[in-house]
Amino acid sequence: MFEIIAFYTFSILVIGMFGIVVFSENVLYAMSALAGGMILISGFYFLLGADFLGVVQIIVYTGAVMALYAFGMMFFDSARDIKENIKFKKIIYTLSILSAIFVIFILMAPIYSTRVEALYPTIHGVGNVQMIGLILFTKYLIPFEVAAIMLLAAMIAGIVLVKVKIEETPSNIEVARGEK
Amino acid sequence: MIETALIIETVVKAVVVLSVVAAMGAFATFIERKVLAFMQRRLGPMHVGPYGLLQLAADGIKLFTKEDIIPQNTIKPIFIIAPVVAAASAFVAVAAVPYFPEFTVFGYTVHPIISDINVGLLFVMGAASVGMYGPLLAGLSSANKWSLIGGARAVIQLLSFEVVSGLSILGPVMMMGTLSLIDMNDYQIGGVSHWLIWKQPLAFVLFAIAGFAETNRTPFDLIEFEAEVVSGYATEYSGMRWGLFFIGEYANMITISVLVSIIFLGGYNDLWFIPGALAMLLKVSLWIFLFLWVRAAWPHIRPDQLMWFCWKVLMPLSLINVLITGIVLV
Numbered sequence: 001m002f003e004i005i006a007f008y009t010f011s012i013l014v015i016g017m018f019g020i021v022v023f024s025e026n027v028l029y030a031m032s033a034l035a036g037g038m039i040l041i042s043g044f045y046f047l048l049g050a051d052f053l054g055v056v057q058i059i060v061y062t063g064a065v066m067a068l069y070a071f072g073m074m075f076f077d078s079a080r081d082i083k084e085n086i087k088f089k090k091i092i093y094t095l096s097i098l099s100a101i102f103v104i105f106i107l108m109a110p111i112y113s114t115r116v117e118a119l120y121p122t123i124h125g126v127g128n129v130q131m132i133g134l135i136l137f138t139k140y141l142i143p144f145e146v147a148a149i150m151l152l153a154a155m156i157a158g159i160v161l162v163k164v165k166i167e168e169t170p171s172n173i174e175v176a177r178g179e180k
Numbered sequence: 181m182i183e184t185a186l187i188i189e190t191v192v193k194a195v196v197v198l199s200v201v202a203a204m205g206a207f208a209t210f211i212e213r214k215v216l217a218f219m220q221r222r223l224g225p226m227h228v229g230p231y232g233l234l235q236l237a238a239d240g241i242k243l244f245t246k247e248d249i250i251p252q253n254t255i256k257p258i259f260i261i262a263p264v265v266a267a268a269s270a271f272v273a274v275a276a277v278p279y280f281p282e283f284t285v286f287g288y289t290v291h292p293i294i295s296d297i298n299v300g301l302l303f304v305m306g307a308a309s310v311g312m313y314g315p316l317l318a319g320l321s322s323a324n325k326w327s328l329i330g331g332a333r334a335v336i337q338l339l340s341f342e343v344v345s346g347l348s349i350l351g352p353v354m355m356m357g358t359l360s361l362i363d364m365n366d367y368q369i370g371g372v373s374h375w376l377i378w379k380q381p382l383a384f385v386l387f388a389i390a391g392f393a394e395t396n397r398t399p400f401d402l403i404e405f406e407a408e409v410v411s412g413y414a415t416e417y418s419g420m421r422w423g424l425f426f427i428g429e430y431a432n433m434i435t436i437s438v439l440v441s442i443i444f445l446g447g448y449n450d451l452w453f454i455p456g457a458l459a460m461l462l463k464v465s466l467w468i469f470l471f472l473w474v475r476a477a478w479p480h481i482r483p484d485q486l487m488w489f490c491w492k493v494l495m496p497l498s499l500i501n502v503l504i505t506g507i508v509l510v
Contacts, residue, residue, distance in 0.1 A: 002183075028258055028320055035313060051297045052359075058306040062313070063339060069316060070335050073328070129299065129359060 003047055010043040025081040027072045035065040052128035193294050194275070201274055205430030210236045212472050219476040246419035251323065254416065258321035263417065263424035266314025270431035273307035276300040277438050278362050280457040281448050293362070300361040301353070304439060305345065308394065308432055312338040314425060315396075315403055315413040322416040330412025333403040333483060337393060340490040341400075345390035347498035351383040351505040352376055352443055361439075365447030372451070377444040382501045384444045386494055391436040393490075395429060398475035402483055437467035 017037030024030045038061035045054030076082065086092065136144050210225070210233070217224030225232030250259060277300070278293040297303055312334050319331020353359060355376070356367045368374045377384045393400040404412035414425055441447060441463035451459040481489070 026255070028255055028317075032258055032261075032313075032317060039310060046297075051299045052302070055299050055302040055306050058310065059302065059342075062306065062309050063342060066312070066316065066335055066338060069320070070332070073320065073332060073335075 006043065006047055010040055010047070013037075014040050025084060027076040027082060031065065031069055031072055034068070035061070038065060050128055052132060190294060193292075197274055197279075197294060198271055201271065201431050201434055202427060204434055205427050206236055206240065208430045208433065208468060209239070209426070211468070212475075215469065215472040216476050219473070243420050243423040248419040248421060249416075251416050253323040255321040255323075258317050259416075260421075262314050262318035262321060262413075263421045263428075265317060266311055266428035267424040267431070268428075269307055269311040269314070270428040270435065273304045273311070273435050274431065275307075276303045276361070277435060278365065278442070279438065279448070280460060296360070296362060299359045301349065301359045301364070301439075301443070304361075304435065305349075308435060309338060309342055311428060311432060312394075314428060318417065318425070319413040322413070324416050326410040326415045327413050329409050330403045330415070333409075334413065336483070336487065337396075337400065337403060340487065341390045341393040344490060344494045344498055345387060345394065347495065347502060348383045348386035348390060349443070350498075351501045352380050354502070354505050354509060355379060361442050365442050365449065368446045369449050371449075372446065375444065375446045380444070380501070380505070382497060383505075384440075386498050386501070387443070388440060389494060391440065392471070392474065393486075395432045395436055395471075397433070397471050399478045399481055400486060401480060402486060405480055407480075433468060433471055434464065437464045437471075440467055 014037050017033045017040060020033035021030050021037065024033065039058055041061075042054040042057040045051070045057060213235075214224045214232075225235040228234040228238050250256060275294040276297055278291075278296075280292040282289055282291055315334040316331045319327040319329070319334065322328070352364075356364055358364060358367075364376075368376055392398075396403055402408070402412075404414060409415075414422055417425065438460075441460060445463050446459075448456040448460040450456045454462070
């Protein structure tokens with residue numbers, strides 16, 4: 001009973017939020033709605049008993065959307081609406097609705113034909129964290145490590161790119177002292 | 181039937197915790213003024229009530245009855261939502277924090293925690309970090325340069341110190357093998373020598389520093405520092421909206437104090453002859469006092485110093501701490 005109420009409340013809120021993200025012409029509205037939607041998605045994880053994933057959803061997307069805010073602050077005037085340059089509205093709407101329906105069909109087909117069962121059902125008494133750890137470090141060890149190496153490479157690349165610029169441009173303190 | 185009882189119990193707990201934390205937050209503002217005054221050889225508020233105790237009520241009346249101004253050119257909905265986000269997320273964080281040991285009222289055992297999820301620590305820290313959206317949204321929607329700078333500072337502060345607090349807490353979590361705050365408390369059940377602060381002193385210091393930064397307390401209060409950015413994100417706010425930001429900040433202070441007490445200082449276990457609940461209260465008040473003490477004693481630091489301190493001192497230290505903990509455990 002409560003699960004159903006909670007599910008529909010969260011669904012309506014999430015869809016509404018992402019609707020605002022797409023349709024709003026103000027950067028601040030769009031990003032705030034994005035943050036709200038991302039955080040509200042965690043509600044579904046909590047409903048399904050995946051506490052750990054729910055919390056990770058909150059933590060990761062708080063930081064991620066906040067980085068997006070930083071870019072928004074740099075590139076846009078948040079107090080003004082953005083003029084969007086959309087020429088063929090009808091085509092865009094029909095295409096997006098069609099592709100959405102396609103995605104739903106593709107995802108629903110296996111669920112409809114065979115009863116889907118959880119590969120790793122939650123065991124009562126064993127925590128989420130332990131279960132995820134076990135699966136991550138046995139079956140999915142190689143994808144996990146590959147993802148880690150990819151992130152490391154991206155981080156090093158970022159540092160290298162920024163470091164060159166820092167050495168070229170004088171810092172504010174040096175300018176103030178008249179050293180450069 | 182059982183479900184109804186559970187709902188009633190949860191609602192009662194939520195209301196009690198909400199009102200007690202809000203009241204403690206309000207009281208902390210009074211204590212803050214008094215403690216700062218004594219440290220600076222003043223008397224502080226003295227005229228309203230005995231020792232100025234009713235100053236609290238006076239402040240409350242002032243905040244509630246003050247005209248609520250929404251300036252021109254602000255983005256109204258966001259401007260209105262921002263303080264609510266700050267206060268609400270602080271109170272959401274409180275939901276997974278255990279305060280006292282279990283006790284029995286009229287034959288009914290009460291667990292003094294609203295929701296005992298087994299990733300309590302992560303939940304509290306995640307919900308508290310959502311609170312940084314309050315200053316950020318306020319800064320962006322206020323149409324004011326000081327507010328915007330305050331908001332930008334909120335972003336860098338959160339993004340930087342979330343890394344430090346997450347990494348520093350990793351060592352204790354590795355040692356205790358759990359993310360549940362109740363299990364963490366039970367891990368240190370054997371008295372003072374079992375406290376985690378002796379095994380993880382570095383993590384304790386790092387987490388405390390990150391806690392100061394995440395609650396915008398004084399050495400790191402650069403998002404609302406008067407001499408640089410007027411009042412930062414809160415420049416355009418007045419009345420109860422302004423008050424909500426500070427209720428959120430003080431609620432966060434209490435949450436951080438409780439977290440430190442549970443993770444490092446033995447939690448609500450009995451301390452010598454002092455019963456657990458009282459020991460917990462003492463630890464939390466000691467920690468709040470430390471917040472005020474630091475505010476009176478320490479100068480404020482610049483944003484670039486903050487970044488240097490965070491990324492070049494604290495983060496390597498916390499990584500080393502994780503590494504050493506791992507080696508010792510293996």
